Amino acid sequence: MSSxxxxxxxxxxxxxxxxxxxxxxxxxxxxxxxxxxxxLHRTPLEVVNAAIQEDVDVxxxxxxxxxxxxxxxxxxxxxxxxxxxxxxxxxGGVVPDEDVAFLKEIGVKELLLQDTPPAKIVETLTRLxxxxxxx
Amino acid sequence: MxxxxxxxxxxxxEQLELWEKEEVSxxxxxxxxxxxxxxTLGGFPVKRSYTALDTxxxxxxxxxxxxxxxxxxxxxPTMYRSRYWTMRQIAGFGTGEDTxxxxxxxxxxxxxxxxxxxxxxxxxxYDSDNEMSDGEVGREGVAVDTLADMEALxxxxxxxxxxxxxxxxxxxxxxxxxxxxxxxxxxxDLNKLSGTIQADILKEYMAQKEYIYPIAPSVRIVRDCxxxxxxHMKRYNPINISGYHTSEAGSSPLHEIAxxxxxxxxxxxxxxxxxxxxxxFAPRLAFFFVxxxxxFEEIAKFRAARRVWAKIMKNQFGxxxxxxxxxxxxCQTAAASLTKPQYKxxxxxxxxxxxxxxxxxxxxxxxxxxxxxxxxPTEEAMKIALRTQQVIADETNVANVIDPMGGSYFxxxxxxxxxxxxxxxxxxxxxxxxxxxxxxEGWFQKHIADFxxxxxxxxxxxxxxxxxxxxxxxxxxKVDIETHPYDPTTADRQIARLQNVRATRxxxxxxxxxxxxxxxxxxxAQNIMPITIELVEAxxxxxxxxxxxxxxxxxxxxxxxx
Numbered sequence: 231m232s233s234x235x236x237x238x239x240x241x242x243x244x245x246x247x248x249x250x251x252x253x254x255x256x257x258x259x260x261x262x263x264x265x266x267x268x269x270l271h272r273t274p275l276e277v278v279n280a281a282i283q284e285d286v287d288v289x290x291x292x293x294x295x296x297x298x299x300x301x302x303x304x305x306x307x308x309x310x311x312x313x314x315x316x317x318x319x320x321x322g323g324v325v326p327d328e329d330v331a332f333l334k335e336i337g338v339k340e341l342l343l344q345d346t347p348p349a350k351i352v353e354t355l356t357r358l359x360x361x362x363x364x365x
Numbered sequence: 366m367x368x369x370x371x372x373x374x375x376x377x378x379e380q381l382e383l384w385e386k387e388e389v390s391x392x393x394x395x396x397x398x399x400x401x402x403x404x405t406l407g408g409f410p411v412k413r414s415y416t417a418l419d420t421x422x423x424x425x426x427x428x429x430x431x432x433x434x435x436x437x438x439x440x441x442p443t444m445y446r447s448r449y450w451t452m453r454q455i456a457g458f459g460t461g462e463d464t465x466x467x468x469x470x471x472x473x474x475x476x477x478x479x480x481x482x483x484x485x486x487x488x489x490x491y492d493s494d495n496e497m498s499d500g501e502v503g504r505e506g507v508a509v510d511t512l513a514d515m516e517a518l519x520x521x522x523x524x525x526x527x528x529x530x531x532x533x534x535x536x537x538x539x540x541x542x543x544x545x546x547x548x549x550x551x552x553x554d555l556n557k558l559s560g561t562i563q564a565d566i567l568k569e570y571m572a573q574k575e576y577i578y579p580i581a582p583s584v585r586i587v588r589d590c591x592x593x594x595x596x597h598m599k600r601y602n603p604i605n606i607s608g609y610h611t612s613e614a615g616s617s618p619l620h621e622i623a624x625x626x627x628x629x630x631x632x633x634x635x636x637x638x639x640x641x642x643x644x645x646f647a648p649r650l651a652f653f654f655v656x657x658x659x660x661f662e663e664i665a666k667f668r669a670a671r672r673v674w675a676k677i678m679k680n681q682f683g684x685x686x687x688x689x690x691x692x693x694x695x696c697q698t699a700a701a702s703l704t705k706p707q708y709k710x711x712x713x714x715x716x717x718x719x720x721x722x723x724x725x726x727x728x729x730x731x732x733x734x735x736x737x738x739x740x741x742p743t744e745e746a747m748k749i750a751l752r753t754q755q756v757i758a759d760e761t762n763v764a765n766v767i768d769p770m771g772g773s774y775f776x777x778x779x780x781x782x783x784x785x786x787x788x789x790x791x792x793x794x795x796x797x798x799x800x801x802x803x804x805x806e807g808w809f810q811k812h813i814a815d816f817x818x819x820x821x822x823x824x825x826x827x828x829x830x831x832x833x834x835x836x837x838x839x840x841x842x843k844v845d846i847e848t849h850p851y852d853p854t855t856a857d858r859q860i861a862r863l864q865n866v867r868a869t870r871x872x873x874x875x876x877x878x879x880x881x882x883x884x885x886x887x888x889x890a891q892n893i894m895p896i897t898i899e900l901v902e903a904x905x906x907x908x909x910x911x912x913x914x915x916x917x918x919x920x921x922x923x924x925x926x927x
Binding site: 270327 | 488501573574575615701704705706817821824834844922923924925927
């Protein structure tokens, strides 16, 4: 049996909306994944360091503050800088449609926005890890 | 509640039994009901129909009359017959000047109170040029660093004439200090200012998660706001004890009210410990609840909240004045119920929720904009939201009779069920060591997360229908919406003013005051407000004050539960 998918869920910046991230954490845990949640108010550097230390397959960033256009590029740059580009980055929360293309361009693999059914989140992460293949 | 005597009750029971056996079962044999069992959104089972039997055990005095203990039917004897609820649309974005323009627009459209949203750095106590503020300045609310921003925010608005609500929590006391400083500069009488700061820090640890310091010093700051206002600002509400965020974080409506009451009790205990008489400050304690989608449940919830608060204040705290026992609340429709798909449907959702808030006896109301699942609302979205309230007020006549749902078998029964369950939860909190201890243990947070998770599953299964999301979905919907733009010059404009304040103030004087602040903070017998007012008058920034106290009190970190 292959080892479970490891996921780090992170809240970055000042945004305290954690309803969604907790639902996702529980959903993924119930689906058999290893889930680590950073808690609130983390910096991009803290999150990237944690993702590397915990050797996760997926880094999920939850943002409802509108600061995604500032925060996501920082995280993607740090991952590159630290040779952790194979970390699959997904973003959840509130992101206007017009920002989606930019986020995908900088390397965000998927955006799972509000009202995404829990089962679809599990499905998406499983697929992304499969597509990446073994490390 | 009714004057149902034993003979009538027996007759009614018999009639009910026959009805079930004959009419109902005939119909059921032809067509079953839509569900085996029906529940409210909060999980209360509801029966097919209610009769006088369901209210016969409710004491008449628990229902009472409007403006009379226990205020089930409303805090005032004339309610909307004398004055409609305050129509208070929240606004805040960009700099003080930007939001000032929106305020003036809303006033010109007939809005009767102001409500201010602050950006994340202001809410969390960071100056606009702090690294943590990157990307956040003026985005979700207005940026306020110094008194100069406050002056711009309320420029040309007569603060003795309009009430101003400020949605702010861990840094609320600093904003209050700026408000007082501004009023003094303009020569206003502090006792004529009306409005509120939210300042409900306990629900932050439970739900909204805007906190800075550990719980004990944070509650002490709230206490200081309450006692300062009781002494100096007779018409000002120093706190808005809020269930709204608990609900938005995912809780059931029952937990929304019960947890809010647990917090309110904690604040009253803290203030009375200073020796202040409960009747001196309790009349100015105000509340804030959400209005969710379950129409009757929400009305029952509001009625029960008023009854519970009245009983707590009278029985537990020995309040004598009726004003100390009557619960007044601001209400906002449920932002979490808004959807991106088919977003115009949000107008309908909001209308129904607003109507329930009015039938539930709210003192002021914010109706959400149809576009709030996308961004903060545009002027057009806010206008329609305001018009929604104006239609309810002026065109429907619902405001002409007080508590028109009072006496409904169903509503009275559900109100009493709510009351019972709220008191059960409050007992549980007490028996398990009290509110603060249970926050530290994540008890409230776990309940909130559990209900949020269940709600997500119910939406997924379709058990909780959401039009446009899991029912009547339009796969190829084209969204034509213009959302509120973020002005990219905001941060630069804001930081320019901030740096100008820093360059022109007397830093030596400021440092002396900051040291005094620490001394006041160390001595719990002192009130933190006067020194904070002096500080903001001397050009202290939000960040100066917050960081100084962080050296003394440290930073709170939660252990997340999910």
